[in-house]
Amino acid sequence: MANGIISIYTFLLFLLLFYAFHSYLMLYHFFKRGHPVKRNDRASTKKPPEELPFVTIQLPVYNEKYVVRRLIESCSKIDYPRDKFEIQVLDDSDDETVTIVANLVHRFEALGVNISHIRRNNRKGYKAGALQYGLQFARGEFIAIFDADFVIPGDFLRRLVDEFDNPRVAVVQARWGHLNSNESFFTMAQAISLDGHFVVEQNIRSQAQYFINFNGTCGIWRKTAINDAGGWHSDTLAEDLDLSYRAQIKGWKIVFRPDVVVEGEIPPDVEGYRNQQNRWAKGTIQVAKKLLPRILKSDLPLLVKYEATVHLTCHLVYPALFLVALLTLPIVFFKIELVVRASYFLFASFFGLGVFGYPVLYSLSQRELYPKWHKNLIRIPFIVALCAGISLSNAKAVFEGLSGKKSVFTRTPKYGLHGQDAESACKQYRDVNTSFLPHFEVLCGLYLLFSFLYALINEQLVLVPFLFLYACGFFYMGAPSMKEIVIGSREAVEAWSHKNS
Numbered sequence: 001m002a003n004g005i006i007s008i009y010t011f012l013l014f015l016l017l018f019y020a021f022h023s024y025l026m027l028y029h030f031f032k033r034g035h036p037v038k039r040n041d042r043a044s045t046k047k048p049p050e051e052l053p054f055v056t057i058q059l060p061v062y063n064e065k066y067v068v069r070r071l072i073e074s075c076s077k078i079d080y081p082r083d084k085f086e087i088q089v090l091d092d093s094d095d096e097t098v099t100i101v102a103n104l105v106h107r108f109e110a111l112g113v114n115i116s117h118i119r120r121n122n123r124k125g126y127k128a129g130a131l132q133y134g135l136q137f138a139r140g141e142f143i144a145i146f147d148a149d150f151v152i153p154g155d156f157l158r159r160l161v162d163e164f165d166n167p168r169v170a171v172v173q174a175r176w177g178h179l180n181s182n183e184s185f186f187t188m189a190q191a192i193s194l195d196g197h198f199v200v201e202q203n204i205r206s207q208a209q210y211f212i213n214f215n216g217t218c219g220i221w222r223k224t225a226i227n228d229a230g231g232w233h234s235d236t237l238a239e240d241l242d243l244s245y246r247a248q249i250k251g252w253k254i255v256f257r258p259d260v261v262v263e264g265e266i267p268p269d270v271e272g273y274r275n276q277q278n279r280w281a282k283g284t285i286q287v288a289k290k291l292l293p294r295i296l297k298s299d300l301p302l303l304v305k306y307e308a309t310v311h312l313t314c315h316l317v318y319p320a321l322f323l324v325a326l327l328t329l330p331i332v333f334f335k336i337e338l339v340v341r342a343s344y345f346l347f348a349s350f351f352g353l354g355v356f357g358y359p360v361l362y363s364l365s366q367r368e369l370y371p372k373w374h375k376n377l378i379r380i381p382f383i384v385a386l387c388a389g390i391s392l393s394n395a396k397a398v399f400e401g402l403s404g405k406k407s408v409f410t411r412t413p414k415y416g417l418h419g420q421d422a423e424s425a426c427k428q429y430r431d432v433n434t435s436f437l438p439h440f441e442v443l444c445g446l447y448l449l450f451s452f453l454y455a456l457i458n459e460q461l462v463l464v465p466f467l468f469l470y471a472c473g474f475f476y477m478g479a480p481s482m483k484e485i486v487i488g489s490r491e492a493v494e495a496w497s498h499k500n501s
Contacts, residue, residue: 006340020354023360047162052080052081054085055161056086062123064149067415071148072115079157080158089116128233131232143220153262185382195366200361212244214254230243230246238279269480281397325470336458451471
């Protein structure tokens with residue numbers, strides 16, 4: 001049995017090292033290229049109004065009553081000739097968002113804004129379906145897309161349209177900023193993780209000619225590139241990643257602009273974060289199944305293939321992290337009881353080098369963006385804890401993606417509110433979740449807490465901080481979700497009792 005556990009553990013270490021190499025490759029490019037954010041800073045277009053292209057701005061919304069007003073108002077204030085852009089509000093809502101949007105569209109139409117309220121008879125294809133439906137009415141040569149939780153800067157179009165002077169550019173992607181990063185330790189940790197993705201990963205992939213992706217919002221597409229790549233598909237939960245890769249396979253180029261920032265809302269609660277991460281994990285694996293074989297069979301350079309593989313399969317890290325967490329206790333036991341040769345643990349310690357890449361990557365992103373970046377470093381261990389805590393939930397999403405299990409597009413709730421108002425909004429968005437997953441996460445937290453104490457008592461100090469962070473991560477993800485289940489169930493019972501009284 002010990003040999004079997006050791007074999008599985010060794011395989012997992014090799015798998016994690018395969019993905020950790022990506023972080024070091026990113027760091028190599030980062031130091032080679034200097035300060036990527038500052039160096040790419042470019043001014044607005046100098047083209048006269050008559051030479052500016054016509055742009056269609058698509059705003060896909062679904063039950064976004066708390067943020068849709070902010071979105072449409074920021075969109076209507078864009079500094080671009082009014083005869084050179086149109087706004088499509090692609091509204092699939094079935095709540096009061098419909099009325100809010102209708103009133104806003106009527107108001108801005110009266111002010112001379114070219115805006116339309118587009119609705120479908122069903123939600124077929126979810127966001128991808130809405131974007132494809134709106135595309136058939138779009139007059140623009142270029143299509144700008146914004147999700148409901150973002151606030152569009154006035155100079156957005158003027159700063160990006162010149163990138164399309166290169167006829168092979170399909171997409172220009174801006175960097176995400178954060179409206180509510182300082183709301184809590186939780187939102188700040190998410191912000192740091194996103195900064196690492198955009199400032200280092202997206203930026204380096206773009207500059208090094210690796211495949212990158214449109215992030216679903218805050219970017220502009222060339223309409224002919226969308227059509228040439230086959231349009232928006234709804235057979236995955238990551239329609240943005242899917243279209244991005246299909247376009248690049250056909251030779252189109254994606255440009256990332258880290259100096260153009262669009263502020264957006266970070267999920268402030270655990271369930272919203274879980275929904276977002278699960279959708280990304282499952283959707284990315286679905287795209288990997290769909291497109292990765294074509295990439296690996298192509299004549300692309302080896303490093304391009306490696307980066308594409310890492311990008312599309314990166315969520316395999318989560319089941320690996322979860323299994324490593326479970327197996328650490330027996331591995332420590334084997335070491336203490338001399339069940340396995342000491343040379344194995346010397347060999348296994350080599351793989352510990354992989355854990356440093358991402359923390360350094362996150363630190364560098366903070367150094368690039370913020371004058372007081374040192375203050376954010378204390379939150380990086382919390383990111384490690386979150387990655388551990390979400391590992392079971394994301395592992396489930398990954399296996400669903402691999403098995404072909406169908407699921408609906410679960411939106412990430414956006415509140416646009418703070419304090420008590422946000423709590424009230426959370427209650428309105430809450431569904432009664434009967435999943436056993438949060439209970440199992442708490443049980444995993446207890447198991448890892450025991451593993452932590454066992455390692456500490458037996459002076460296996462190298463593993464102590466990781467086991468502690470893993471335990472904290474599982475408790476953090478599981479406990480609030482269990483609370484939501486209890487509250488939601490109680491409210492459902494009260495509503496049923498009131499209805500039948």
